[in-house]
Amino acid sequence: MFSQVDRQLFARWRARTFGAVKPGPRVAIVGNCQSFGFSYGMKLFNPALQIDRYALVSRCRADLKRLTTALSDYDVVFSQDFGTGLLRDDADSEALRAALPNIIRLPFVNFAGFHPDTVYLFDPTRAGKLIMGATGVYHSGISLFGYLRGMSVDQTEAMFNRDVFDYLGYLGVWDSAADEFLRATAAAGMDLQGDLARWARRGNFMYTPNHPKPQIMFDIARKAMKAAGLVAHDIEVDDYLVDDLVRGFILPVYPPLADYYGIKGSTLFKKEHYRLSFKPGEFLTLRDHISECFAVYARHQRPQLANPRVDAWLADEETVRGLSVLSAEAMKRKALAR
Numbered sequence: 001m002f003s004q005v006d007r008q009l010f011a012r013w014r015a016r017t018f019g020a021v022k023p024g025p026r027v028a029i030v031g032n033c034q035s036f037g038f039s040y041g042m043k044l045f046n047p048a049l050q051i052d053r054y055a056l057v058s059r060c061r062a063d064l065k066r067l068t069t070a071l072s073d074y075d076v077v078f079s080q081d082f083g084t085g086l087l088r089d090d091a092d093s094e095a096l097r098a099a100l101p102n103i104i105r106l107p108f109v110n111f112a113g114f115h116p117d118t119v120y121l122f123d124p125t126r127a128g129k130l131i132m133g134a135t136g137v138y139h140s141g142i143s144l145f146g147y148l149r150g151m152s153v154d155q156t157e158a159m160f161n162r163d164v165f166d167y168l169g170y171l172g173v174w175d176s177a178a179d180e181f182l183r184a185t186a187a188a189g190m191d192l193q194g195d196l197a198r199w200a201r202r203g204n205f206m207y208t209p210n211h212p213k214p215q216i217m218f219d220i221a222r223k224a225m226k227a228a229g230l231v232a233h234d235i236e237v238d239d240y241l242v243d244d245l246v247r248g249f250i251l252p253v254y255p256p257l258a259d260y261y262g263i264k265g266s267t268l269f270k271k272e273h274y275r276l277s278f279k280p281g282e283f284l285t286l287r288d289h290i291s292e293c294f295a296v297y298a299r300h301q302r303p304q305l306a307n308p309r310v311d312a313w314l315a316d317e318e319t320v321r322g323l324s325v326l327s328a329e330a331m332k333r334k335a336l337a338r
Helices: 004-018 035-045 063-071 092-097 143-146 154-158 163-170 173-188 193-200 214-228 255-261 286-297 309-316 317-336
Strands: 026-032 050-055 076-080 104-106 205-208
Touching: 004 050, 026 063, 026 205, 035 050, 035 214, 050 063, 050 092, 050 193, 076 092, 076 214, 092 309, 104 214, 143 154, 143 286, 143 309, 154 286, 154 317, 163 255, 163 317, 173 255, 214 317
Parallel strands: 026 050, 026 076, 076 104
Antiparallel strands: none
């Protein structure tokens, strides 16, 4: 299978060999799943730009030399950081910047403040390969804890309440999430402190911890264009919204956390769906999500279901006892309310 980058490299070669040269600055954007939002935003702000997107989201046949040869033909190159395992020779973004020193860095948007219960499962028995659950790579720490403790779906669902969120520290994650986000984006050369405050006033701005809503990527795209000396026209972006990431998974902001933030929350999960012309897609209630996760975990051995946060909860008797008590109390309150 050819990756998106491989196909883009071929398209670039074909255009240079057989195609007519279009006017306008030539711009390349190298990045992950967020790169479409940056590309679309830059094109929206300046339609004269000739933008090619090199989406590093899977293993490529291309190596660093082939990629840098193609990128050297552009007037401006933007790139997010990326690690080894994507290019054929395992070169990373540092190697790319060393080969092309004029690259302008784009930050990787990762913000856990709205989804603090999200954890990832890297299977240690399969070289850290991600285990996919009901919503792809995004697992619930509480659900995983419930499964590993032998709780029922009802007992696990009962833990999704304010008392448990407070007990686990979920109601106090905003500052640490913001600090981590701002440190990471500053390392990429961009100050987003004022932008973060403005985004927060609009409510939830993330679909998942690493999938931002389009306005966020457009704001960053505008800043990056300014850094590159590219003209960015003033335009009302809401009139032209196109969003690629909304087709992927969407995690809810649980009501206890949403109430604390003063926004509207839910317990509805959206499954990924990229063929919208066929069907509208599928959604999961919290109970359904827990049930599907349990079914996934049942197909794995205990050593495979390793997560540092959840393992730390399970290793601490006080935490195990506290969560068990809070689950039982929530179930009792629910039974009395019937």
